[in-house]
Amino acid sequence: MLDPKLYRENPELVREGLRRRGASFDLDGLLRLDEEKRVLGAELDGLKAERNAASESIARLKREGGDASSAIEQTRTTGERIKELQARYDVVETQARELALLCPNLPHASVPDGKSSADNRVAATWGTVDADREVPDHLEIGRKLKLFDFERGAKLSGSGFPIYTGMGARLERALINFFLDTHVQRHGFTEVAPPYLVGRQAMIGTGQLPKFEEDMYRCDSENGDRDRDLFLVPTAEVPVTNMHSDEILDAATLPISYCAYTACFRREAGSWGADTRGFLRLHQFNKVEMVKFAHPDKSWEALEDLRGHAEALLQMLELPYRVLELCAGDMGFGAAMCYDLEVWAPAEKRWLEVSSVSNFVDFQARRANIRCKSEGKTRYLHTLNGSGLATPRVLVALLEHHFTDRGTFRVPAALRPWLGGLEEIAAA
C-alpha cells in the first residue's frame, strides 16, 4: 500500500511511477474516493462531537436530578443522522481501501526503465559458462540415477507434483539443510518453521491478495466466511513477514533476520505451457526463504546483504550465475527494487531464475501494519526478502553442471557434509 499522503499531495509522482511500471491502476478513482471519505468523515466527526456533548450534559442534568427528557428527544435525531452518514462513510471507506490494495508499489529511482525481462540489466556474473558443452538434461540424469518420479507424482496430484525418490529425496533434503544451516551459522539468521496454511489477512499483508487470488490454492472455510479461508503458502515470505503484523518493534532490535524452509504451492494459472518441462515449473516445490525487517533508513544495505547471502550459496555449489537488476516493468507487485539470481543450466543452455531478492520498503509494512519505534517516534519499517534458495532449478543446474563423463553426479564439496560425506551419486 502506498502512503495516502503521497498520492494526495503528489499524484503526478505516483502517476509517473505507475507509468514506469506499465501498471494500469485507477489512480483518479482512488483520489476521488479518498476525497469523498475525508469530506464525509469530517461531517461525521462533527455530528459525533455534537452527540457526545449532548450526552454529557444529559448525564449532568440527571446527576443533579433535573429532567432530561427534552434533551434526550433532541439528541435522538442526531443519532439517526449519524447512523445514516456512518453507513455511507463505511461504503466509501471500504471501496477506497479495496482499491488502494490493488495499487502496486512504486519503483525506486535507481530501477532501470523497461517493459519486460528483455530490459533487465545484468549487474554481475560469476563463474564460467561453457555454452558448447553437451550434457544430458536433468530428466535424463534423474532417470539414470533414479532420483525422481514424475509419472507417479502425476498419478497422485496431476502434473507439477514430482516425487523425489532414493538419492533424489536425500539430495533435496541435503540442499534444504545446507541452505538453512548456512544462513543460521554463517549469515546470522534465526530459523523459523511457520505454518503452510495462512489466513486471508496474511496474504493481503504481503501483497498476494486481493490481486492474485487465482494463483493461490485456497481451502474454503466451512461456514463460507471468506475471511476465514485458508491459503497454501506460495512462499515462506507470507507467514514469516506476517509474524510481526500489528506490532511495533523496538528499532534497536532491527534488523531482524529470519530464514525458513517451507514447501511452496502455486497454481501458476496462465503460465502453464511455457517452461513446464521437468523441474522448471512446479505446483509444489521446496524453498528456503530469507526475510528481513529493517529500519527504514537501513533497508538498502539490507538488500545488498540478502543478495550476498543468496550468491554465497551458488558459489559454494560451484554453479555459474548472473545477477539481474530488474527493470520497472518486470518487477513483482510489491517490490521497490528487485534482483534476480539466475543460474546457468548446461543442457537447457539458458539461465534459470533461482532467487528473487527484493526490497519492499514500507509497502508490505503498511498492509500488514508493522512498525518500529525509536526515540519516541513510530514509523513503518521496511521489509525485504530473498530466496535462499528455491531447490528445483538449483537441482536442474546442479545435476547438469556436475554430471561427470562416467555418468555419475559429483557432489560439490560444500554440500557433502549434509550427505554424510558422499562424493558421488552413481546409478544403483
Add this chain to the structure above:
RNA sequence: GGAGAGGUGGCCGAGCUGGUCGAAGGCGGCGGUUUGCUAAACCGUUGUAGGGUCUUAACGGCCUUACCAAGGGUUCGAAUCCCUUCCUCUCCGCCA
C-alpha cells in the same frame, strides 16, 4: 469432540448495579532530584490511528473522532447490558 473459566493500555491488574473511563493501582520505559559510581528513594512523564486548525514549513501546539479480542444490537449515552464469531486457559474424551 464434551464441560467450565477468561480475553482491558508495553506487561500485570481494577472497573463490568450503563454517564465524571482512554480507562484506578502496580511494574516496566523515559526525564529530573539525590549519589564518588551503581543501587535505592522521591518528583514528573509515558498508547495507537484518522480528520481539522495554527506556525512560511518542519518540530510542535490546540480542537475533534475512533479504538477495552472482532463484528452486530439495545440506548440520548456502552469497557460495562444482549447476540454472533474468534482466540486463550483448565478438566475429560480421542489421537500423531
